Amino acid sequence: MYAQYRITTDTNSFVAKNYTRPEPIKEHIDYVFDHFRGKSEKESIATLTYLLHKAQLINNQQLIANSHNVMGAVYALTGKFDLALHQYQQAIKLFETVSNQQAITTMYNNIGMVYNNTKQYKLAIEYFDKGLAMSNASKNERTACLIHINLANLYIQVGQLDKSLRNALRADTLSQKLQMKVEQAVNLNLIGAIYFYKNEFDKAVQYYTASKVVAESVNDQHSANTALMNIGEVQVRQKDPAAENTLMTTLQYFTGIADNYNIQLSAQLLKEHFTQQKKYETALIYAEKAFAAEKKMIDSVNYKTFSTLQTTYETAQKENTIRLLGQADSLKGLRIVAQQLELSNNLYILTQQRFALASARLKSVEDSLLLATQQESLLQTKLEASQKQENINALNKQALQQQIALQQKQITLNQKNTTIAIVAGLLAIVLLLGYGLFRRKQLAQEALLLQQQTLQREQLTKAVLDAEEAERKRIAADLHDGVGQLFSAVKMNLQGLLDRIDIPKQEDVFLAEKTMALVDESCKEVRVISHNMMPNFLLKSGIASDIRNFIEKIDENTLKIHFESKGFKDQLEHNEEVILYRVVQELVNNVMKHAAANELYILLEKTTDKIEIQVKDNGKGFDYNTALAKGGLGLKNMLVRVEYLKGKIRFLPNVPSGTSVHISIPIIS
Structure with missing residues (x-):
């Protein structure tokens, strides 16, 4: 498909003469679309920007629209949904000008995906339904397959698993029929997710594995690693030690392509795995990685720009944006509370184990006391037999009875002393254990509080320093672009005025030259001050x-x-x-x-x-x-x-x- 022209993603290696006609530009755009999932965002956008410029030079509206569409796909992959929506809207306007119904159907699907990823499900369904109706009317099975996949994904997110499964199975039939391997891999992964949420883990792993095989057959590493990450999630749920190697592999891949969404998911699953293994320090490391990735993902969305772009479609998005920001603000507090609850739960389990051990020891003492009671009962029986024998031999038995009574009193006294000693020992053990547990919990809470205070202090310091640098930069810009420009204008106007008029008096000439010198010195001073506050170097x-x-x-x-x-x-x-x-x-x-x-x-x-x-x-x-x-x-x-x-x-x-x-x-x- 790409053999006719030399295809490269290095913008420094483009052969300019090949890009004066539509054919090589179209083939290169198609090449980028087929391979961008394995490339970095920067590399793909640089290539597409070059191709967009070439399409604009030959004024080919179709190719310009194609460039915007693929740019939107690149931004959507890395979670920059505001930029993706902007590119899609640029593309759909151009496709409408050239009456490309098939491309417009694809745009409905792509915009629906953006709204789905930003959790605006009502708008997403609206655009998916538009695209599905248009694709069915034109018998465009390829786009219909894509929309069924996206609807399956949407219904998973809103908890309607039966609707999701129906759409996914329809998409599977179409993808196999049309040999759409990349889309088939994505859809098999979705079917696995549906069975995962139905708690049918064997079926889930079966479909995840099938998705990975299909993705690897077309070198779609992104889909293959997504399926592998989902297999890791099942392994975490089943407490399988293999989850660690599985998720480390996916985390390394997604980190390499800066996919913050999947970095967050992989790190969160590793945190859960290490928590199960009671490796709490390691779990905390991956919890922090997950939070950092999620914060980058949230920060990448410019909600103000996003709201401006979509006002022509629905004003309801503003409420969703506010809700997303609120979630981002409270995310860190929720994670800290979760860690505290987890620590408290572990201490509670340890306390239960200690009390179980104390109960076992107490049971052992009770068994010893029961044995002593049985021995006493046996001795009493022997005593009664001795008393009968003493009745026959009165004189001898009387002396023997006195001796036995004395022994019985001594045994009773020994039993009482033993019981008191055992109870006192158990009480001391319980007190020591209780104090030890209390002290350990207290030290752990103090350490956690100190850690949180240190982290908050560092964050506050960073915020203050960042704010100070931002203010320096703003003031420097104001001085350079505001006051500096005004002084430059004054200098130019004054110079023009002096050039146009004749000053007869020498002292007036001297005053004018001195004024020009002062204005020039003021311009220099403003530049020095602005450069000192925020120098370009x-x-x-x-x-x-x-x-x-x-x-x-x-x-x-x-x-x-x-x-x-x-x-x-x-x-x-x-x-x-x-x-x-x-x-x-x-x-x-x-x-x-x-x-x-x-x-x-x-x-x-x-x-x-x-x-x-x-x-x-x-x-x-x-x-x-x-x-x-x-x-x-x-x-x-x-x-x-x-x-x-x-x-x-x-x-x-x-x-x-x-x-x-x-x-x-x-x-x-």
Whole structure:
């Protein structure tokens, strides 16, 4: 199918002369559609953007619409449903202009899928029904098969399993008839899911396995791994140890293609598996992975844009969007509560086991007491026989009876002492066990609370730092694009005015030139301020280069700065670079404003396990505790930023004069 033209997804390797006619563009779009499930989103969108541009150059509306349609499919696969809906709506408008009824039917199906994935089931059914009616009228069995598959998926989500099974079986018949292997694999997976929800696990695994085989036969790795993940879910439900290897395989695949929806499902199933194995620390790791993937999936949907795009179809989507946002906000709290309940349940089970052991020991003591009672009964019988014998031998028996009575009193006393000792011992054991369990639970709760407080503190710090950087960026943009543009306009207008008029007086000429100089200086000052607040290189260069550029803007006659960096071959994470840049910037500004120094030494060094920063000046120095007590905002900001990076900062006197600042940031691999 693709042999006539050289097909590649590397946009740098496109042969431009092949894309001046519709045929190669169409074949390449079809190629991307057939293979995008195994590619990254970035690679597929880059290819489609190129092909869209080529279709626009030859003004082929059909190919332009095809490009938008496939882009929508790529975005839908990675959960970016707002972008997918936008692309589908662009496509359906173009298909309507060329009266392509079959393509319009496909668009109804695709838009229905978007509404289904965003849980707007009423709108989804409406579009599926439109597409099914149109495909049946035109005998378009291929599109009808796709819509039956999507209806089966929808009815699973709303709990109508019988309707779902009817649609899935109809789709299975059509997919086999039309040799639609990719769609057949997806549909077999859905049938397996239906039987899973019916608790018929053997049938579910049978269909999941069939789906995996069909998907692998056409190299559809996404469907194959989805079926494998569902097999893993059955294994978790049946507490099968094989679930770990199964789900690790699917998690690795979905992580490789950044499929956050399926990353969340795989990680959640691994969390349940390790919880069953009582490996709670490992379970917590995968619970956090699931939450992170779900958060990325929710954040990827721009609900404001999504609401604007769909107002021409239904206003009811706004309520659904608000509900989704509410679920996202409460998700983390629900997970923490679930972990606490799980921990409490485990402690309760342990307590039951301890009490069962104590009950068993108590039963053993009761058996011992019963045996002693039986022995006493036997002794009493012997005593009665002895009494009868004593009646015959009165004199001898009287002496013997006195001796037996004395022994009986001694036995009774020993039994009482034994009983008291046993009861006291059991009571002590129960008290010790109870205290131990209480103390363990108390320590566990304290540790969990400390962990939650630490996490909340880190999140709050990150939010504050992010908000500060965002505000700096906004103010810098306002200065550059607002005030800077106004000053530039003033400069241009003033220059034009001076060029058009003649100023007779020399002092007026001097005043005009001085005014122009002041306006020009104001423009420069606005640019300097905006660049200091959010320099462009902060997003492009490494931390060492960023700081060097900042230092080069400082007048050497005011402060001579010696800067040295070691080990910064690779860039750090963006957030870390911004924080370190702000800390060094604040230190240099403090030296310029307060230290009265003329020389400053800065050393930046990165090793395998930490980042070291040293800043030394020859100024008048300052007392750290006094400055901190005064509530200086800059000093507190530095402490918060360094603490957020798990680092330490020390302020020491420099020799012979000035201040030495040492910062150490660990590198967490």
